[in-house]
Amino acid sequence: MAHAETHDPNTPLEYRSEIGRLNILGFWIFLGAEIALFATLFATYMVLTPRIADGPALGELFEVKSLLIQTFLLLTSSFTCGLAVHEMRRHNVKGLITWMVVTLGLGLGFLYFEIQEFLHFIHEGANIGTSAAWSGFFVLVGTHGAHVTFGIFWVTMVLIQVAKRGLTPATSAKVFITSLYWHFLDVVWIFIFTAVYLMGMVMHHG
Amino acid sequence: MKWDEFFVTGDPLIYGADVSILLTMVGILFYLTKYNKWKWLWDEWLTTVDHKKLGIMYIVSAVLMLFRGGVDALLMRTQLAVPDAKFLDSQHYNEIFTTHGTIMIIFMAMPFLIGLINVVVPLQIGARDVAYPYLNAVSFWTFFIGAMLFNISFVIGGSPAAGWTSYMPLASNELSPGPGQNYYLLGLQIAGIGTLLTGINFLVTILKMRAPGMTLFRMPMFTWSSLVTMVIIIFAFPILTVALALMTFDRLFGSHFFTLQGEGMDMLWANLFWLWGHPEVYIVILPAFGMFSEIISTFSRKTLFGYKAMIWSMLLIAGYSFLVWVHHFFTMGSGAAVNSVFSITTMAIGIPTGVKIFNWLFTMYRGKIQFTTPMLWSIGFIVNFVIGGVTGVMLAMAAADYQYHNTYFLVSHFHYVLIAGTVFACFAGLIYWYPKMFGYKLNERIGKWVFWIFTIGFNVCFMPQYFLGLDGMPRRVYTYSEESGWGPLNMVSTIGGFMMGIAFLVLVYNMYYSFRYAKRETTGDAWDGRTLEWSTPSAMPPFYNFAKIPEVTGLDHFWRQKQAGKVEKLTAKDIKPIHMPSNSGVPFIMASFFFVAGFGMVFDWMWMAIIGLIGVFGTLFYRSFEYDDGYYVSVEEVIETEKISK
Amino acid sequence: MAKTTAEHHGFPWKHLIGFVLSIVLTLFALWVALYTDLSVTWILIIIFGFAILQAALQLLMFMHVTENSTSSNLTSRVQIGNILFAAFVAIVIVIGSVWVLTAGHAKHDKHDEPKTENHGGSHDSEEHGSH
Numbered sequence: 001m002a003h004a005e006t007h008d009p010n011t012p013l014e015y016r017s018e019i020g021r022l023n024i025l026g027f028w029i030f031l032g033a034e035i036a037l038f039a040t041l042f043a044t045y046m047v048l049t050p051r052i053a054d055g056p057a058l059g060e061l062f063e064v065k066s067l068l069i070q071t072f073l074l075l076t077s078s079f080t081c082g083l084a085v086h087e088m089r090r091h092n093v094k095g096l097i098t099w100m101v102v103t104l105g106l107g108l109g110f111l112y113f114e115i116q117e118f119l120h121f122i123h124e125g126a127n128i129g130t131s132a133a134w135s136g137f138f139v140l141v142g143t144h145g146a147h148v149t150f151g152i153f154w155v156t157m158v159l160i161q162v163a164k165r166g167l168t169p170a171t172s173a174k175v176f177i178t179s180l181y182w183h184f185l186d187v188v189w190i191f192i193f194t195a196v197y198l199m200g201m202v203m204h205h206g
Numbered sequence: 207m208k209w210d211e212f213f214v215t216g217d218p219l220i221y222g223a224d225v226s227i228l229l230t231m232v233g234i235l236f237y238l239t240k241y242n243k244w245k246w247l248w249d250e251w252l253t254t255v256d257h258k259k260l261g262i263m264y265i266v267s268a269v270l271m272l273f274r275g276g277v278d279a280l281l282m283r284t285q286l287a288v289p290d291a292k293f294l295d296s297q298h299y300n301e302i303f304t305t306h307g308t309i310m311i312i313f314m315a316m317p318f319l320i321g322l323i324n325v326v327v328p329l330q331i332g333a334r335d336v337a338y339p340y341l342n343a344v345s346f347w348t349f350f351i352g353a354m355l356f357n358i359s360f361v362i363g364g365s366p367a368a369g370w371t372s373y374m375p376l377a378s379n380e381l382s383p384g385p386g387q388n389y390y391l392l393g394l395q396i397a398g399i400g401t402l403l404t405g406i407n408f409l410v411t412i413l414k415m416r417a418p419g420m421t422l423f424r425m426p427m428f429t430w431s432s433l434v435t436m437v438i439i440i441f442a443f444p445i446l447t448v449a450l451a452l453m454t455f456d457r458l459f460g461s462h463f464f465t466l467q468g469e470g471m472d473m474l475w476a477n478l479f480w481l482w483g484h485p486e487v488y489i490v491i492l493p494a495f496g497m498f499s500e501i502i503s504t505f506s507r508k509t510l511f512g513y514k515a516m517i518w519s520m521l522l523i524a525g526y527s528f529l530v531w532v533h534h535f536f537t538m539g540s541g542a543a544v545n546s547v548f549s550i551t552t553m554a555i556g557i558p559t560g561v562k563i564f565n566w567l568f569t570m571y572r573g574k575i576q577f578t579t580p581m582l583w584s585i586g587f588i589v590n591f592v593i594g595g596v597t598g599v600m601l602a603m604a605a606a607d608y609q610y611h612n613t614y615f616l617v618s619h620f621h622y623v624l625i626a627g628t629v630f631a632c633f634a635g636l637i638y639w640y641p642k643m644f645g646y647k648l649n650e651r652i653g654k655w656v657f658w659i660f661t662i663g664f665n666v667c668f669m670p671q672y673f674l675g676l677d678g679m680p681r682r683v684y685t686y687s688e689e690s691g692w693g694p695l696n697m698v699s700t701i702g703g704f705m706m707g708i709a710f711l712v713l714v715y716n717m718y719y720s721f722r723y724a725k726r727e728t729t730g731d732a733w734d735g736r737t738l739e740w741s742t743p744s745a746m747p748p749f750y751n752f753a754k755i756p757e758v759t760g761l762d763h764f765w766r767q768k769q770a771g772k773v774e775k776l777t778a779k780d781i782k783p784i785h786m787p788s789n790s791g792v793p794f795i796m797a798s799f800f801f802v803a804g805f806g807m808v809f810d811w812m813w814m815a816i817i818g819l820i821g822v823f824g825t826l827f828y829r830s831f832e833y834d835d836g837y838y839v840s841v842e843e844v845i846e847t848e849k850i851s852k
Numbered sequence: 853m854a855k856t857t858a859e860h861h862g863f864p865w866k867h868l869i870g871f872v873l874s875i876v877l878t879l880f881a882l883w884v885a886l887y888t889d890l891s892v893t894w895i896l897i898i899i900f901g902f903a904i905l906q907a908a909l910q911l912l913m914f915m916h917v918t919e920n921s922t923s924s925n926l927t928s929r930v931q932i933g934n935i936l937f938a939a940f941v942a943i944v945i946v947i948g949s950v951w952v953l954t955a956g957h958a959k960h961d962k963h964d965e966p967k968t969e970n971h972g973g974s975h976d977s978e979e980h981g982s983h
Contacts, residue, residue: 030406033402053467072875079870082914138461441937481949
């Protein structure tokens with residue numbers, strides 16, 4: 001394995017080691033696979049939406065307020081995550097950790113409201129076994145939620161490593177990769193926001 | 207659950223299998239202990255991250271699975287040899303065709319090809335290992351554990367019986383109760399993780415680890431075909447992951463994706479399965495095309511004809527392979543528009559494949575052909591694969607497909623492409639690169655016997671099945687009546703099947719014979735090859751592959767160097783310390799936790815599944831905190847390994 | 853094409869603009885969906901258009917998809933090609949599945965169900981079955 005280190009001072013730290021560069025490229029490709037994974041869940045959801053059996057229609061239970069809270073929490077967390085990487089590139093460890101902790105807080109907030117919403121739906125008589133449509137809803141949105149949960153654990157662990165070891169080519173590549181993951185979850189949410197919630201409400205009322 | 211529900215009981219065949227599994231395990235444990243091999247096993251194999259060793263383990267597993275799947279096939283052929291046979295009952299027959307199909311595709315064809323890719327591709331591009339050696343070990347062990355989980359089903363809990371396609375509602379709790387179908391879901395899920403990781407790993411390896419001077423359009427064709435295969439894997443396997451997860455949810459957690467209740471849609475399963483399943487066909491055929499290209503070029507003593515046309519046709523296939531899936535269920539009745547579109551895309555995808563056939567023929571044209579065994583398999587491939595391809599175009603016509611659908615015509619078609627394509631390639635590739643892996647060739651005389659017995663047996667077995675299909679014999683029936691008139695052709699087909707079984711035994715004998723008696727190779731260039739894997743001075747490359755990374759100046763670089771008489775000799779001053787990755791036991795341990803999790807899910811023992819998953823995440827987190835930058839091999843050690851005189 | 857750290861010393865304008873735009877697009881999509889009298893088709897076209905725009909925004913402004921290591925521009929081409937091919941596969945999966953499973957005979961599958969199976973959802977299928 002070639003192990004050439006690049007010492008151009010203008011190169012961001014995470015790109016300076018061969019392993020860092022390989023890992024970042026590999027993770028981009030993994031995100032391509034994730035796109036195919038979520039596309040399959042979206043396809044399933046779209047096909048099954050009208051099939052509500054005896055249960056409530058999807059749009060009937062969606063609420064704008066809860067949706068907006070979740071959306072803004074996640075959008076903002078994506079923004080603060082970007083600021084964290086911005087600080088990392090200025091070699092500001094404190095700024096990096098601060099913005100990442102804010103990101104984690106927003107992520108936890110998102111999860112809190114998502115779980116509240118799920119509990120509300122279950123209370124209203126819609127769970128994973130109610131109908132094909134609700135199965136599709138819970139598994140699509142739940143898979144995204146599981147990704148966010150995993151992301152929170154992952155980012156936390158990477159932050160511990162940054163705190164212990166400081167910013168090195170290895171740790172900064174890890175931070176950068178977790179940031180890609182986090183932004184990607186926001187991209188997925190945009191499509192959940194549109195294809196699940198907005199479309200569900202349009203179909204129900206329109 | 208009582209013990210007699212846990213273990214499969216009541217069938218003498220199963221008891222026989224129980225005894226033989228037990229004896230094999232006792233034998234292995236005895237051998238390892240008596241000859242003190244435990245440490246060797248752990249250090250050299252279980253913790254290795256060397257792509258060549260992982261490749262060999264893939265291939266050994268695949269050969270074992272070929273044996274298992276082959277026994278399944280012969281049991282089926284025995285049952286079908288005569289009308290109204292009583293050898294197997296319908297349930298047992300269903301289980302056997304299910305495991306035969308699943309094992310042959312997922313646990314034989316894919317690992318065989320991935321094993322050869324592992325051994326060969328890093329060598330062909332002049333790299334010392336893959337981009338992510340640790341991840342490569344994770345890939346192998348998850349595949350292996352997935353395969354083992356699937357395989358224990360026939361002695362513990364019962365085998366799946368809903369076909370390798372597992373169509374709903376047949377695969378639902380109501381119609382397939384018990385753990386059998388869960389084995390299918392979990393075994394494939396765990397192995398699928400490994401496959402996806404392999405896809406990412408080798409894509410990055412081929413793109414970023416090439417030796418200096420090896421531009422994309424100087425890569426050997428096998429490397430190119432692997433690259434395109436990896437792209438398809440990366441985008442197709444997540445679809446399978448989701449489909450399997452959804453069916454698991456249906457069976458374990460009461461969701462209604464594919465069920466009859468709750469307005470689930472059974473055909474959605476078929477749709478998702480084939481959205482993965484058709485690209486999967488190309489995943490198992492493109493590496494085969496790559497291997498035949500290498501072999502035909504080597505033994506025709508010519509550069510591959512139409513190198514670029516071949517590459518573009520493969521890239522076209524990568525995109526096209528995602529646009530044809532509906533031809534697997536034309537009879538669902540999506541209407542004229544849908545069926546017409548998919549009929550046309552299916553016929554169109556035959557064009558780039560046809561291009562390749564001409565590439566191979568023109569490569570041989572006016573070449574100095576050497577009829578070695580790998581070359582015989584390659585020529586056999588061209589002839590037989592064309593028969594499979596032509597019948598494929600017949601099936602592509604949606605209206606006509608209503609006639610062929612689910613008959614032996616289809617069975618024969620896909621065996622003509624999968625055996626004559628993939629299996630012939632596995633044999634050809636194994637024989638071709640055998641000296642690279644083990645330092646000696648397989649015996650050519652015995653090898654030619656294997657080729658002729660197998661190829662004749664293959665045609666005797668499957669050619670009659672086209673006619674049985676046209677005569678209306680449906681697939682997946684466990685018996686048929688005397689009046690149907692299908693008896694004679696079935697008997698012929700069974701004889702052919704057993705000929706293939708005999709050929710397999712002779713192949714295994716050849717491995718033993720050659721291990722004992724074959725002349726050991728003294729150079730790295732056993733076949734007078736053209737590509738970089740043959741340029742290593744020793745027959746089997748050392749663990750770091752290349753003492754000095756080659757500088758490539760064109761296609762078939764090594765061949766040109768030989769022609770020009772300019773093969774470089776290593777000197778001591780060329781040697782620099784070599785950086786290599788460290789071995790790790792974590793992938794093996796992680797995969798073992800996957801087994802615990804999978805086994806728990808199969809029996810719906812959630813406590814066990816949770817313990818397993820905690821273990822999986824625990825090993826992931828452990829790895830995250832592990833900062834292991836590998837180690838350097840000293841100049842002295844390299845000089846000694848390469849036997850360079852100072 | 854290497855990003856220089858110099859670009860990262862100042863105020864993070866790029867991130868801020870991306871953030872503001874994504875908020876605006878989100879609210880606008882919500883407004884179009886719930887508070888206008890456009891036809892359902894137009895609403896869907898507009899909100900999905902916005903979603904794709906916003907995804908592109910994230911990729912370019914936050915994730916730096918065009919960025920690469922110093923050594924070659926192969927990496928950035930691979931990254932972009934990878935995302936484009938993923939988008940192609942995603943579109944095939946979603947639009948393909950919906951088309952294949954709602955066209956022709958498959959469309960009637962749901963309405964036939966109450967006749968062949970006994971479940972009580974038949975009255976719902978008239979309301980929500982076709983769209």
